[in-house]
Amino acid sequence: MRRTDAARDEEDDVCGIAGWVGFDHDLRTQTRAVDAMTQTMACRGPDDEGTFVAPHAALGHRRLAIIDVEHGRQPMTYETPEGAVALVYSGEAYNFTELRAELAARGHRFVTDSDTEVVLHGYLEWGSAVAERLNGMFAFAVWDARDESLTLVRDRMGVKPLYYYETPDGVLFGSEPKAVLANPLARRRVTLDGLRELFAFVKTPGHAVWDGMAEVVPGTVVTLDRRGLRTSTYWRLETRPHTDSQEETVEHVRALLDDVVARQLVSDVPRCMLLSGGLDSSALTALAARQLAGQGEQVRSFAVDFVGQADNFVPDEMRGTPDAPYVHDVAALSGTEHRDIVLSSAELADPEVRRTVITARDLPAGLGDMDASLYLLFKAVRQHSTVALSGESADEVFGGYQQFFSPVAREADTFPWIALRTARRSDHDVATASMYEPGLRGRLDLQGYVKDSYRSALADVQPLEGETGLEARMREISHLHLTRFVRVLLDRKDRTSMATGLEVRVPFCDHRLVEYVYNAPWALKTYDGREKSLLRGATADVLPHSVVERVKSPYPSTQDPAYAAALRAQGRELLSQGDHAVFEIMDRDWLAHEVALSDNPTMFGRAGLERTLDLATWIEEYAPTLDLAG
Structure with a gap:
């Protein structure tokens, strides 16, 4: 689906942004520091870079040029009689054309075809309220010299990342923590609270793990001026009565999906579908194929698989079937130009791949082969396409995970995904604690951290009048997934894709669809x-x-014993290095026991090995100051 000239450049700036505001500094003398912050995101924007510098503000931008390279450059400025307004923007506004027409009718004149300029003029017209009018995934910053203010805005679901770090006289910000940490004013310090957030899998809104750093909460505006820093919410999940019948609801969901897919297929560069053979990605692929067939185009699709997976697959409680047969059924029916990306255990366990993934994410997420395979999939896809559509978030929106249906998870007084994981392993709490350095175990108090986080999350749920019992509880569970669980996965997808220069779009995060369902x-x-x-x-x-x-089958994970064997070998090498700083966090004796196993370790043991190796790599790459006193 190619765009007309009038709709050009809708998505030319899915890139990386960074900046520094300092009211007691002359930032015109600090260009080297701002350039260093911007350079950390070269992978997010390999094609171009730009900088705006004023006495008290400096903005940097790295660009992934999808179309209109000459006219979409950033930072983008608009000169007013009272001073310049400068914008750095990452993301896409899928309703760009409508907004441009509305702004033109209000007297605005445009000199480019980019959605970046539409967002800039939208800010000039409506201020930060422009966010309420955008349909898309975005994170942007505006320096307004007219009142010396900085405005940071993030999309509703948190598809695009944005972080900030308060300083004595202002703030540092960036699309990723690495951009902020590149500034000498930011300390690379991680406290017990940061480790709790890292290990608990609860995604506290605004928490960034790094001490002193915060994440702009999805649906939020952060404003800074000489009076200080303020936050305001422009979107949250609101509870409303649903009056449509079953037939009307199904029809409306289909109409929304057709519209969302049509909007997100628009591109002047090669795009494709990420196809897993599950309902989510298959539905998007089929809808895209039908729409593009009318344009005389064929959809490209890509799937990840593992060497020997089809022959050696063994069903377990998480994954009952391999993906490949279903992937090929969809590709055949929809007539896609399909390619399987088949990965070996050696690739998945490669320490350099681990290093690249951790650098992309700035944190040791501990997801092991699932992180590695996602990165390697995106790297392979990028050789053929620049844009990909993903089925991410459908399980959170429509209710697909096992914890939505497990009585144990539903009734537990904690996050359902944690309850389900614990139920599967009765010794989970003991085993989890055993991974950590003995003196650290009690101080971490992960159970207390999760309990407090759960109470806070429940307090955000707005009940529906008259809704009780199962319906009320399922609203809570849906809200928890849409405001906590999904943000972990969206962050993972953004970082690993942008590390390869691939733009991944997530149609199921369209806020109209999320609100309705x-x-x-x-x-x-x-x-x-x-x-x-x-x-x-x-x-x-x-x-x-x-x-x-x-x-439902989750994202695939290799079952090859050779992968676990490679982890054990790397664990033995880590043990041989003496006093590695990772043993301030992980228990050396636990690791020695795990690597001594001659057979394939339990999934828990394997996950612990992945966690330990990730942490060790992160410490080597980032040299964090670990402040783990109680």
């Missing part, structure tokens, strides 16, 4: 007695029967 009663979301009933009902007509009937 969130407010549909749980009985409607499961009207056929299965997970994601509304999505299945809305797209069954374009899917192969095998996919329509397939049970």
Whole structure:
């Protein structure tokens, strides 16, 4: 789906931004520091860079040029009689064309075809309220010399990242922590609270793990001027009555999906679909194929697989079927130009791949082969396409995970995903604690941290009048997934994709779809007695029967014993290095026990090995100051 000239450059700036505001500094003398901050995100924007410098503000930008290279450069400025207004912007506004027309009718004149300029003029017209009018994924910063203010804005669901770090006279900010940490004013310090956030898997809004750094909360505006820093919320999940019938609901979901896919397919560069063979990505692929067929185009699709996976697959409680047969069914029915990206255990366990992933994420996430395979998939896809559509977030929106259905998870007084994980391993709490350095275990108090975080998360849920019992509880569970769980996965996807220069779009994060489905009663979301009933009902007509009937299967993980063996070998090498700083966090004796195993370790043991190796690599790369006193 190619754009007309009038709609050019809708997504030319999915890049990286950075900046520094210092009211007691003359930042015109600090260009080297700002350039260093910007340079850290060269992977996010390999094609171009730019800097805006004023006495008390400096903005940097790295650009991934998708189209209109000459006219979409940033920072973008608008000169007013009272001073310049400068913008650095990362993301896409899918309703760019409508906004441009509205602004033109209000007297604004445009000199480029970029959505960046539309956002800039939108700020000139509406101030930070322009965010409320944008449909898309975005993070941007505006320096307004008219009142010497900085405005930071992040999209509703948190697809695009944005961090900031308060200084005595201002703030540092960037798309990624590495940009902030490149400034000498930022300390690379991690406290016990940072480790709790890293290990607990609860994604506290605003928490960035690095001490002194914060994440702009999705749907939030952060404003800084000489009076100080303030935050305001322009969007949150609101509870509303749902009055549509089952048939009307299914029809509306399909109409929204058709519109979202059409908007997000628009591109002047090669784009493709990330296809797992699950309902989510298959539905998007099928809808995209149908739309593009009308344009005489064929969809490209890519799937990740592992050497020997089809022959050696063994069902477990998480994954009942391999992906490949379903992937190929969808590719055949939709007529996609398909390619499997088949990865070996040697690639997945490669220490350099681990190093690249951790540098991309700035943190040791501990997801091991699932992080590595995602990065390697994106790296391979980037050789063929610049833009990819992903099925990420459908499980959170439509209710697809096992914890939505497990009585244990539903009834637990904690996050459902944590309850389910604990139920699967009765010794989970003991085993988890055993990984950590003995003196650290009690001070971490992960159970207390999770409990407090859960209480805070529940307090954000707005109940529906008259809603009780299961329906009320499922609203809570849906809210927890859409405001906590999904943000972990969106951050993972953004970092690993942008590390390869690939733009990944997430249609299921369209806020119109999220709002509508969130407010549909749980009985409607499961009207056929299965997970994601509304999505299945809305797209069954374009899917192969095998996919329509397939049970939810998570992102794949290799079962090859050679992968676990490689981890053990790397663990033995780590033990041989003497007093590595990782043993301030992880227990040396636990690691020695795990690497001594001659057979394939348990999944928990393997995850612990991945966590330890990730932490060691992170410490080597980032040299954090670990302040772990109680």
